[in-house]
Each structure stands twice: as C-alpha cells, then as structure tokens.
C-alpha cells in the first residue's frame with residue numbers, strides 16, 4: 233500500500249498543471265482501489281460551490297460543469313462535517329442528491345473524504361461502486377491518506393493560475409500563502425525569483441529570447457560537461473574498479489547529442505530557454521527511472537539528476553545574465569540570503585517572501601532594519617509559477633497573496649497609502665517625550681544590531697539602546713571577530729548614542745540563530761545549547777567579547793551588559809565573575825573604565841519564577857517576550873503550523889510579565905521589555921500600565937508607539953488592563969483591546985489589526 237501511495241503521490245506531484253494532476257489522481261485511485269468511480273470535487277470559494285473537477289467513471293461531459301452548493305448532497309455533507317462518510321447505499325441517505333448530468337444512478341456504495349489543508353476544506357474526494365457494500369477500514373484509511381497527501385498539490389495549484397475551479401473561465405481565485413511576519417508592512421509588486429545556482433528544481437520556466445543562441449549555449453555547456461566527466465573518469469581510473477568506471481561511460485552516453493541533449497534541443501525549439509528545457513527533460517527522465525520496479529534502474533535516477541546538475545552549472549556560468557529587477561520587485565525564493573538581497577538595488581525592492589527561513593535569519597533582520605515588508609517560512613510557495621507575476625506581501629499577517637482580485641488589491645493599496653501618510657505624520661513626534669495625556673512618562677529605547685540601525689534610531693529620537701544584539705555582527709563574518717574588531721564595532725554603537733545607555737547583550741547564538749562558522753547540530757535547538765549556556769562553556773569567546781565591550785566604553789561610561797537565556801542564578805553568578813575578571817584585566821591594561829551595570833533577560837519560565845532572586849543579584853531585568861511567549865506556551869516561534877497559537881496576549885504571558893515587574897520592583901530594580909511586544913502600540917500601552925520602566929523596540933516602531941502613548945491617559949490604560957486581566961482567553965483579550973483602543977481613537981496606530 234505504501235508503495236502504491238508513494239507512486240501516486242510522485243506521479244501527481246510531477247504533473248505540469250492541476251487538470252492533469254487531478255485526472256491522474258482520479259485514475260490512479262480508482263485503479264488502486266478497484267472501484268468503478270473516483271471523482272474529485274473542489275471548492276470554489278467565491279461561489280461557495282463544489283465543482284466536479286475530475287472523474288473516472290462518471291460522464292466526462294459533467295466534469296467542469298456539474299457543481300453543488302456547499303450545503304448540498306453527500307459531497308456538501310462531507311465538507312461540512314469535515315470527516316469521511318462511508319455509505320453502503322447512498323440512495324437511502326437523507327442528504328443524497330441525484331445529479332442526472334453525471335450518470336451516477338447505478339452507484340450505491342459511496343465513500344467520500346474531505347481534502348483538508350491547514351484546517352480548511354479544499355474539496356472532497358469520492359469513490360463509488362455499483363453494488364451496495366460498505367467500504368472496509370483499510371479502503372477508508374487509504375482514501376484518507378491519499379487525500380491528505382494530495383491536499384498539498386491542490387493548495388499549491390491555487391496560485392498557479394490554472395486553478396479556475398470550473399470551466400466558466402472566470403478570474404482565478406486569490407491564493408494565500410501563510411508564513412510568518414519577517415518585517416511589518418505591506419507591498420504590491422512583481423515577484424522575481426532568486427535561486428541558488430546549479431539547483432535544477434529552482435530553475436523557472438522562461439521563454440527563449442533567441443532560440444539559436446540558447447542552443448549554442450547548451451552545446452557549449454555540453455562540451456564542458458563531457459570534458460568534466462572524462463576528467464572524472466581519468467581520475468577514477470586510478471582509484472576505482474572497472475565497474476565504477478563504467479558509470480562514466482553511461483554518463484558520456486547520456487551526454488551524447490542524440491540522447492538527453494536531443495530532447496533538450498527539441499524543448500528549446502518549442503520556445504523554452506536552455507535552463508528550463510534542461511530541467512524539463514531531466515525531470516521527465518528522473519520520474520521515469522524512479523517509477524521503475526527494478527532497484528538498479530531506480531538508482532539511475534540519481535545519475536540523471538547529477539548529469540543535469542553538471543550541465544546546468546555550466547549553463548549558469550555562461551548564462552548568468554543580469555536579471556532585470558522591475559521598479560517594484562518582490563524577491564521570492566526558497567531561502568534568500570543577505571547577499572542575494574544586496575544584489576538588488578534598494579529602490580527596486582518593495583517586499584520579500586521566502587518559503588523557508590526564520591524570523592531571526594540574518595536576511596530577516598536586515599529586511600526589518602531596511603523596512604522592507606517580509607514574509608518568511610511560507611511553505612508551499614509555488615516559486616516557479618510566481619516568477620514574474622504580481623503579488624501582495626502582507627508583512628503584518630505574514631502571508632503572500634497571488635491572483636489578487638481588484639477588491640483585494642484596492643484594500644492593500646489603501647493600507648500602503650495609509651501607512652505612508654501615517655508615518656509621515658508621526659515624524660513631528662521625534663523630539664517629544666513618550667508621555668501620556670495625564671503626564672506618565674516612559675523611556676523608549678531601540679533594539680539595534682546592524683550599523684544602519686544607528687542612524688535610523690537617531691533620526692527617530694531614540695533615548696538609548698535597550699537591546700544591542702551582538703550576534704548580528706558575528707553573523708556576517710566567516711570567523712569569530714577578534715577583540716579589536718569587536719571593540720571598533722561596539723565603540724561605534726556606544727559613541728552614537730552617548731550619553732544615553734547602550735545595553736549590549738552577550739552573544740546569543742543557538743536556537744535559530746546560526747553562525748556559519750560555528751555549526752550546532754541538535755535535535756531540539758530551542759531547548760539546547762543557546763545564549764549564556766554556550767558562552768559559559770566557551771569562556772574564551774565570552775571573555776573576549778566582554779573585554780571588547782569594556783574597552784570600547786572608555787570615556788563614555790554608557791555601557792550596560794545583558795545576559796540572554798538565563799535559567800539559573802548560578803549562570804548569572806558565573807557570568808558576573810567572568811565580567812569582573814575581564815574588568816580587572818582591562819583596567820590592568822590601563823583602560824579607565826567603570827564597572828558597567830549588568831542585567832538579565834527574563835525569557836524562560838524558570839527565570840520568571842526566580843525573578844526576585846535574579847533581581848537581587850543584578851542591576852536590571854529585561855523581559856524577552858519573544859522567547860518567553862514561545863517557552864511559556866510551548867509554541868515554536870518559527871513554526872507556521874502553530875503560528876496561530878503564538879499569542880503574547882495569552883493570560884499566562886501577561887501574568888508572567890506582571891510577576892517579573894513586581895519581583896524586580898520589590899528589589900528596587902528597573903524592568904524593561906525588549907521583545908516584539910514593546911513595539912506593538914496596543915501591547916506597549918498595556919506594558920506601561922503594568923509598570924514597565926522602559927520599552928525597547930525596532931526603530932521603525934518607535935514613533936507609532938510614542939504616538940499611541942501620547943494619545944492615551946495612563947488611568948484609561950490601567951482600567952483597560954484591569955478588565956483584560958479578568959479574562960481567560962488570549963484571543964478575546966486581543967480583540968477586546970483592539971476594540972477599546974479603536975474607540976479611544978487609536979485605530980490607525982494598531983498595526984496588527986491592519987492585515988486583511
């Protein structure tokens with residue numbers, strides 16, 4: 233059964249369009265289950281009807297024409313109940329609806345399962361049989377499994393443009409690809425796919441501009457590939473046996489002008505560019521080999537793929553033509569690196585969307601700093617098909633939209649305009665304090681990491697740095713920066729903000745923050761070797777960093793040191809001991825520096841409950857709500873699948889924050905919040921009402937938060953806080969706060985409400 237499943241999925245996945253995929257699916261499922269009918273109904277969301285999209289066994293004329301309302305018939309019933317329906321005799325079911333056009337009258341046995349994707353019904357898969365009989369458990373299990381596997385194919389097709397779910401030829405439905413917000417904001421632009429070289433699967437379809445030139449490029453690449461294989465064979469002859477050498481003969485035969493290349497040329501003549509044509513031919517052969525029963529022949533698929541990759545590498549080195557980036561480019565790719573981002577002129581990029589990657593990748597950090605709306609981790613992005621098409625990036629909600637209808641487009645155009653005018657209007661707040669209408673003030677600081685953050689922060693009137701993520705300058709290098717190199721970088725931050733404080737967090741790598749030159753392989757990176765755990769195991773790295781910070785602060789005395797991922801008081805004592813030692817060393821070397829205040833980040837539940845003990849030992853606490861939320865709720869902050877559960881309004885998170893504030897204040901120590909919550913105007917107001925002393929956020933959120941504070945009374949914020957603390961549901965709290973702040977005239981400032 234597994235084998236049959238695998239083959240069906242493989243075949244369907246490699247179909248070039250949805251119609252072919254669905255036809256194949258219907259045929260293969262009917263054959264595999266030995267039923268008389270297999271039909272696929274897909275939901276047309278606009279019309280709220282299930283359309284018969286493919287069928288083996290029902291009348292061919294019905295396909296694309298017959299449809300049912302979402303509440304009609306057995307199909308509608310399966311969709312509504314979102315579970316399988318297995319009937320010995322469909323005719324006797326009260327929901328049975330006879331559709332004469334399909335010719336289904338002779339079929340009694342009915343088994344229907346919903347096609348579900350991310351909690352949404354996309355359609356219904358049905359098998360039918362003439363005789364009355366109940367499908368057995370294993371048949372039901374088979375259909376459920378195949379439907380689950382194939383739902384991804386349907387979801388994927390939603391964006392390919394051929395997902396007009398009936399033959400009425402109407403506009404394709406908008407396609408939504410959910411990921412995570414990488415950088416807030418919205419943008420509309422043309423998707424331009426960026427991809428790493430020599431990766432066949434990521435080569436897009438593209439029309440050949442000059443067919444003869446494409447053929448010449450291919451010939452040239454083939455000459456080089458043959459040469460390469462001969463050289464390999466030559467090298468192999470010295471170390472391998474005869475059998476292995478025979479492999480290269482096979483390679484050379486495949487590269488013969490009359491073999492694979494002949495087919496590639498045919499595709500080029502039909503209008504594809506050389507890279508696209510190569511991908512098509514290689515894909516076809518790989519698929520054929522993989523479907524073979526003979527294990528030896530199946531293995532050949534890998535050889536074909538290898539040949540393809542080699543030819544592609546040569547093609548790409550000859551064909552690395554300058555990509556033309558439209559004025560409004562949305563970069564899309566599996567994983568986009570900072571280097572890829574830098575290849576595009578800044579004024580041309582309006583948005584970014586990736587199918588992998590995390591919010592803490594270096595690229596996402598850079599995008600936030602540059603203010604480019606970004607979506608990360610939108611798995612299932614049909615990158616090939618998106619290339620060159622208009623898309624919308626919704627960086628508030630973390631989704632990419634393709635096939636947007638005019639209504640949706642207008643909504644986003646309005647949001648983009650509103651954002652622009654809102655931000656322009658906020659600039660006048662630059663030098664005004666973050667003070668409520670009734671006179672309560674709070675310190676507003678910035679989170680930095682990149683050099684460019686400095687000017688952006690100062691332009692917006694930042695009153696110091698609440699979190700300098702030192703791992704960022706570590707990420708862009710190919711080795712640990714030396715003490716002197718670090719000193720120069722840190723000095724720049726300290727000088728730029730002096731006399732305001734700059735809170736430097738010691739190296740926080742591990743989890744999803746990787747250093748290319750210090751790979752950490754772990755089953756559970758977020759519960760593993762990260763932050764202070766790693767640096768205490770490597771005091772040489774820690775000491776160099778502290779010494780560089782101290783030296784950089786000479787004459788400025790505005791340095792504060794902060795420790796990430798603290799779980800025990802022992803870690804703090806150990807770190808303090810090292811910091812003290814570094815301070816003595818630095819002073820011994822003649823640097824006239826004061827001992828800086830040292831603080832602890834509260835970002836794991838254990839630290840919440842030990843907040844008082846920690847506060848006794850240090851000078852300040854800072855709550856990292858990004859990690860605190862993920863650890864309290866046991867929700868990976870980078871996992872799109874559980875993104876809806878990641879909610880900092882969860883009562884447990886709010887209670888934890890209050891507990892930390894009370895504990896710190898009981899010890900006479902200040903508390904700041906430096907996670908994303910601080911940069912969200914609604915959360916910022918509640919944090920202020922809770923008694924937080926400082927809010928530290930990305931510079932791009934600063935003026936918006938300041939505006940919200942200046943429009944509110946602290947008494948009103950406290951009253952609202954009091955009300956929500958009595959609530960037990962994070963979703964309800966979020967909506968209630970939005971509603972109340974909207975009423976108070978702050979609606980335009982609350983960004984998370986913006987996404988459509």
Ligand code: PEP
Nearest residue numbers: 835856857858859906907
């Ligand atoms: C946090 O966890 O809230 C935080 C500020 O740190 P980071 O996002 O860098 O992990």
Ligand code: MG
Nearest residue numbers: 835856858859
């Ligand atoms: Mg953190």
